[in-house]
Amino acid sequence: MTRDQICSDCAVRHRALCGALGDEELTALNGIGRRRRLRRGEAFAWSGEPNGSCANLLSGVLKLTAATPDGRELAVGIQYPADFVGQPFAETRDYTITAVSDAELCVFPRPPFERVVGDHPPLERQLLLRTLGMLDDSRRQMLMLGRRSAQEKVAGFLLDCAARAGSKASRAYADGPLTIELPVSRGEMAELLGLTIETVSRQLTKLRAAGIIATPGVRTITIRDSAALAERAGTA
Amino acid sequence: MTRDQICSDCAVRHRALCGALGDEELTALNGIGRRRRLRRGEAFAWSGEPNGSCANLLSGVLKLTAATPDGRELAVGIQYPADFVGQPFAETRDYTITAVSDAELCVFPRPPFERVVGDHPPLERQLLLRTLGMLDDSRRQMLMLGRRSAQEKVAGFLLDCAARAGSKASRAYADGPLTIELPVSRGEMAELLGLTIETVSRQLTKLRAAGIIATPGVRTITIRDSAALAERAGTA
DNA sequence: CGGCTGATTGAATCGCCTCAAAGAGCGTGG
DNA sequence: CCACGCTCTTTGAGGCGATTCAATCAGCCG
Numbered sequence: 001m002t003r004d005q006i007c008s009d010c011a012v013r014h015r016a017l018c019g020a021l022g023d024e025e026l027t028a029l030n031g032i033g034r035r036r037r038l039r040r041g042e043a044f045a046w047s048g049e050p051n052g053s054c055a056n057l058l059s060g061v062l063k064l065t066a067a068t069p070d071g072r073e074l075a076v077g078i079q080y081p082a083d084f085v086g087q088p089f090a091e092t093r094d095y096t097i098t099a100v101s102d103a104e105l106c107v108f109p110r111p112p113f114e115r116v117v118g119d120h121p122p123l124e125r126q127l128l129l130r131t132l133g134m135l136d137d138s139r140r141q142m143l144m145l146g147r148r149s150a151q152e153k154v155a156g157f158l159l160d161c162a163a164r165a166g167s168k169a170s171r172a173y174a175d176g177p178l179t180i181e182l183p184v185s186r187g188e189m190a191e192l193l194g195l196t197i198e199t200v201s202r203q204l205t206k207l208r209a210a211g212i213i214a215t216p217g218v219r220t221i222t223i224r225d226s227a228a229l230a231e232r233a234g235t236a
Numbered sequence: 237m238t239r240d241q242i243c244s245d246c247a248v249r250h251r252a253l254c255g256a257l258g259d260e261e262l263t264a265l266n267g268i269g270r271r272r273r274l275r276r277g278e279a280f281a282w283s284g285e286p287n288g289s290c291a292n293l294l295s296g297v298l299k300l301t302a303a304t305p306d307g308r309e310l311a312v313g314i315q316y317p318a319d320f321v322g323q324p325f326a327e328t329r330d331y332t333i334t335a336v337s338d339a340e341l342c343v344f345p346r347p348p349f350e351r352v353v354g355d356h357p358p359l360e361r362q363l364l365l366r367t368l369g370m371l372d373d374s375r376r377q378m379l380m381l382g383r384r385s386a387q388e389k390v391a392g393f394l395l396d397c398a399a400r401a402g403s404k405a406s407r408a409y410a411d412g413p414l415t416i417e418l419p420v421s422r423g424e425m426a427e428l429l430g431l432t433i434e435t436v437s438r439q440l441t442k443l444r445a446a447g448i449i450a451t452p453g454v455r456t457i458t459i460r461d462s463a464a465l466a467e468r469a470g471t472a
Numbered sequence: 473c474g475g476c477t478g479a480t481t482g483a484a485t486c487g488c489c490t491c492a493a494a495g496a497g498c499g500t501g502g
Numbered sequence: 503c504c505a506c507g508c509t510c511t512t513t514g515a516g517g518c519g520a521t522t523c524a525a526t527c528a529g530c531c532g
Binding site: 066068072094095134135194 | 376
């Protein structure tokens with residue numbers, strides 16, 4: 001991968017932070033970006049470390065986890081391709097960032113990235129808009145954690161995955177059963193939903209018993225009755 | 237209150253969004269800001285409404301609440317003087333914003349505010365930094381909601397209040413008991429912590445019984461043993 | 473065929489919620 | 503001045519949902 005072609009073959013070129021930029025901004029970013037691959041389970045950064053870089057996520061799924069001093073963990077965010085990763089303008093990292101599936105990032109060292117942001121107003125605007133969006137996501141997630149039952153959390157998560165899967169989801173015929181590949185393990189799902197792994201498993205079993213979903217593989221879910229699933233998600 | 241003096245007597249002039257601005261930016265903001273007072277319990281904005289304004293909070297305390305479609309509510313944020321209030325660049329409001337105590341705001345209609353932000357890079361930078369800060373706050377809150385016990389939530393909240401109270405807190409002598417005025421009612425505390433009002437009350441009773449706090453008034457708390465309180469907050 | 477990891481299931485417990493009632497603080501009006 | 507009604511808080515009893523602890527099961531690789 002040479003530097004001058006780093007953007008031209010970018011899978012998320014038009015959806016990522018860079019998407020709305022003109023040639024000038026793109027060239028500036030291009031100059032400092034480096035590709036990096038992560039294998040499933042590998043960490044991009046650890047909470048508490050000095051914060052040396054930000055990134056765009058090109059492919060794969062990442063989770064952000066925070067932990068209490070005594071070791072209980074919770075995923076405070078999940079990131080999909082084209083999302084912006086990291087904490088610009090922060091000296092220390094507050095979250096551990098881990099690849100949930102194999103992933104590819106476009107990594108920017110933080111100091112030059114911040115300089116480029118400062119020099120290019122359209123880029124700064126995009127960063128602001130994305131940050132505002134992440135803040136809304138985070139607050140939506142809070143409502144979920146604080147006020148929804150295990151049943152609602154799991155059903156809602158499956159619907160989110162289905163919505164996110166988009167083209168990768170498959171159905172036999174229009175409006176028929178929808179089969180998706182879960183991006184996370186049961187344990188990660190529990191982490192994300194503020195539950196235990198056993199509770200997640202039991203809720204899935206319950207949904208399966210009700211005929212609402214089927215689980216052909218452990219990471220594969222078929223939504224057989226999306227209306228009933230939405231019902232249980234409390235998405236009235 | 238005339239427009240040309242709106243900033244000069246501002247109580248949070250140096251801590252708010254405007255704090256880091258030069259004369260030019262300040263004049264631009266000054267031109268569009270209007271003071272507004274809210275009485276305790278009064279709402280500044282409702283979730284679902286068109287989003288017509290943002291503001292700086294000058295005095296008092298606000299809460300942001302979100303609700304599930306079936307009516308369960310949770311406070312997803314709490315704001316103190318000098319905080320920035322609202323969702324710039326959003327067409328519709330996602331939260332209900334309510335005054336928890338009497339409050340005063342410096343309100344900016346959204347379209348001109350966004351124009352001023354676009355025209356003044358230092359202002360946009362400040363807004364970005366504040367948004368990043370709110371995102372971190374929100375994620376800290378998520379960890380609390382998802383992984384902490386009622387005991388830890390209540391103890392932690394009291395410590396937060398004490399830290400926030402700063403000069404308004406009083407002690408008889410250095411390192412002695414610290415007395416603070418709670419900015420919220422029991423019900424609002426429950427809303428903020430993802431608990432019920434009864435659970436909050438019971439936890440306070442437990443802390444009182446352990447001699448860790450005293451409650452001379454219903455909204456007044458004396459921290460008699462802050463180390464023990466930190467212990468119960470799980471802030472190891 | 474073992475051994476490993478991740479998922480499922482079961483039984484028992486515990487923490488928080490729900491429902492209900494009593495108590496405290498406070499302004500109003502007789 | 504005190505009785506009344508209102509709101510907020512506290513306390514109690516009981517139930518439910520999620521966790522904990524433990525065992526079994528399924529898939530996968532050596």
